[in-house]
Amino acid sequence: MFLSMNWIGDFVDLSDLDRKSLIHNFTLSTAEVEDIIERGSDISGVVVAKILSVENHPESKKLHLLKVDKGDEVVDIVCGAPNVREGMKVALATVGGRVGEITIAPRALAGYTSYGMCCSEAELGISDDHSGIVEITEDAPLGTDIKDIWDIDDIIFEVDNKSLTNRPDLWSHYGMAREFATLTGRELKAPELLDVAQFDGLPAVEVDVRATELVYRYTAIKVKNVTRKISPANMRIRLYYCGSRAINFLADLTNYVMMELGQPMHAFDNAKVDKIEVQTFPEGLKFETLDGVVRNIDENMLMITSGNEPVAIAGVMGGEASKIEDNTTSLLLESATFDGISVRKTTTRLGLRTDASMRYEKMLDPELCRVATERLLKLLCDNDEGCEVISSFSDAYVKHYPTITLDFDKRYVDRYTGIDISSDRIMTTLTALGFGMTRDGDKFTAVVPSWRATKDVTIKADIIEEITRIYGYDNFEIFTAESPLLPVRKEILKSNEDRMKDLLVKSYRMHEVHSYIWSDMQKNKELGIATPDNVRVINAQTPDHSVLRVSMIPTLLSFVKDNRSYAESFGIFEIGHTVCGLRENGECDEQNKLGAVFFSKADSEEAVFLKARDAALELCTDILHKECEFVSAECDFDFEHPVNSFDITVDGVKIGYLSVPHPTVLENIDKKCAASFFEIFTESFSKVTAGAVKYKEPSKFPAIDIDITFAANIGEIVFSRLLTAATSAAGDILAGVTLKDTYQDGDTSTVTLRFSFISNERTLTKQELSPATDAICEALAKLGMTVR
């Protein structure tokens, strides 16, 4: 929204202050100023002048040779405007003056010298009109500087609309003037009004509000004998500077009052609209708005009708049929308050936002209806003396906002601010902002002004904002809190996930990636993965992104495919949220998971698989101090390999799975590659009780290693079971078992194990270990391993 400092100046005198620094303060205390534009600074030496004579240029069809009286001198002007006329008063840029980029100097034009330039409105920067030169109708002596009669000089500032969403009162110059008056401690002048009480004896306008739940107030008044067509220059300049286009006097007036006071108004041609109903149409209808578009009106949209004939969409836009035309002389003036939510819904459904609807959405103050009417009538009568009010001010005040009274004391303010703002200052600030204040020592009662009481200020905390923003946050002394410092509790899930990232990045040189919470069905399809059905987003950007992910792996596999030329071998992982269907209460079963994929174009699939195994194993031993088990299991998903899929368990609880891609998926990633992946359910993982470190006194005697080779089916060995069997067979002296070698040739396969023995009491000899090794061999034989 654009605001004019001149206009604000009508209500608060800021002429002796640095207005730009005021605007800066405004950003800090009220709303964000996005831009400051100085108007008129590029216009100088333009005076009121009169065309004494007009001659056609002998050789040019367009150019005219003028004698122009600029008060102190008659000068020759060569002018190309089509609307020059003898006796016309014009805005003449004189030699030495400046208009925009042009500095005026005597200039030869088609053989004649021109000592100045007659300006168009566009050249003066006061409108877009460059169809001809501007005609001055004001009564001013020749030679008068144009800036003495027209407010060309102005400072315009643009406020971010978003920062005003909660302040309906600031969608107006008058509301802004109140802020500036409060900030500078100056008096706020009331706008000049025409009291409508004087028309009470006249016949009323018939106003029938039927949809009472969507209307706060509807007022109307009729005026006849309006003759003026074009608005006064200064009114047009202000409208233009504030981003509006001058249309005709009546339309301009309604816009002007809206920008001045914040109340949208609508002028109907009284010849076409004589009475008013406010209602909705259960069947809907088609309606042509004054922009010439035919719109579909549904059953929820509030309409203004006259004799049940629709004439306007309430709070949004008037109708084509009843709009003000050039020959309109009488009008029915609407000033109303509609329900903001209803207006917003209507504009959303119609895709039509207007200056009026934007204001209604913010919940306008119904008290404004009468003030705005009185202001418009004052401006109308001052500028069009023949006009006459022919009805009473007809007022259907359907719903009132309650008066809000807030009690608080200085202690409350001190506690909330943390600083000492004096009681006097609290009184001055709130009084200037329009609060009805009473004070008893350090206790205050504030009656919220009607323009802040529609939703903005409702509780004590809202008062704090009013006091502090005017006090200025830059003026706050800042202190740390006096709260006791307590030990920081760290969530185990969070800390585990952090440690997982560290381990995978540092020990396995993996790359952490992020993706989306939904599956990419298209990419899954490219990999030959059927997206598992799951909870859906109902308003996804594309249907391909509507199903939430149940596993981290498919997206990671498609990332692997995207990156397959990045390096010969690499690994990626992501820790994120997945959704595993619905819980019994109907809510999503959200589960955090770590997904990791290793990829290689150089290594065998088994090597890549074992690397993934190592990483999964190490996550458990490093973070949980517990070894996990890999248990051959059925596939959970179709992208897993039917043979090489394993559950990862700790203490018998499944915390994830390890697998290699299904051959079809793998082939879709790359013709020649190997990959393996695992997923860890980080919440289940974090529920495992971590093993404690148990110290064992180191033996002073050397260990003895004995290697034994067994014939065994390698695929069926479960190492942890083997370990348990050997330990219980050999007793305490068995310190460890490690895999030395495996060998496979056709049907024969062997495994060589190294058994380490140690005693705390003495140096062991090989001979005395033979009972232990015999026991081990016997135990392992029961697991299908025979000594070779």
Next chain:
Amino acid sequence: MKTRIEELRARFNEALGAAADSAALENLRVEYLGKKGHVAALMQGLRDVSDKREAGQLINSLKTEVETAIAEAGEALRAAAVAARIRSAKKYNPTLRGAEELGSYHPITLATREVEEVFISMGFTIENYDEIVDDYKCFEALNIPKHHPARDMQDTYYLDNGQLLKTHTSAAQNHIMKKYGAPLRAIFPGRCFRNESTDACHENTFFQMEGMMIDENISISNLIYFMKTMLSEVFKRDVKVRLRPGFFPFVEPGFELDINCEICGGAGCPSCKNSGWLELCPCGMIHPNVLSEGGIDTEKYSGFAFGLGLTRLAMMKYGVKDIRDFNSGSLKALSQFKSI
């Protein structure tokens, strides 16, 4: 006897000169100093000598002489061997290296950790929270009324079970207040979702970090202090902050917090839209309705809350120009973020 000693000395010196390696030297030692060696033989011959004392002294001095000479020669041989090893050593080249790659963290992880560390040091706990929440958590409990534009379909992803993808980390406020009660200080980083089309500056999936501090007498003055301290630590400089009124339904008063632009030093540049200030985090005093919904006694307690755009912070910190790089999975982009 004397003559025998002199002869033996001459022979030894000759043999020592000829001993070229440590084996020859060892042989020499055995030959002269061994149990059956020459010196021992002389000692035995002492029985037949009249002046035992003089002869004994001569033999002992020969023995010492031989011992010393052998030790010295051994030392010289070892030194020569080390020198030869050094002369023949291979010169290594540390400048030649292969393409062994380090792992990498996601830039959001790096930015999050940095901010978390600052808050842990100030006594804040770090909380996890769901990405899928209900209308109550995301809006109702945060004083965002029905019909508020933020609830529109164009802003929020709704799910077919009636839940939604959280649009802001504030959705965790209610949960955390109920979990801990007052006093409380916590931060909760998390992923948020907005239903909008993506471009270089917009993502439908991004990270925020929310923070709350609730206690008796928490004030606006405390809020500014904590924001300034936290941001100075994050940016590793003494940042200037400024607060402007900002409207968010879940705080009252609400602020937009700006920090002074370091790129231009406050003079104005494209990054700060010529204002000298960068809009960084919305914050404010927690709205009494929000505290009440969280079961906190508003007469006794007050608090502040703030939201920090982690994705934006990471973009600023690392100079990432296209927000879509974060979720692209492209290792060309992401592998650059090495460990901390």
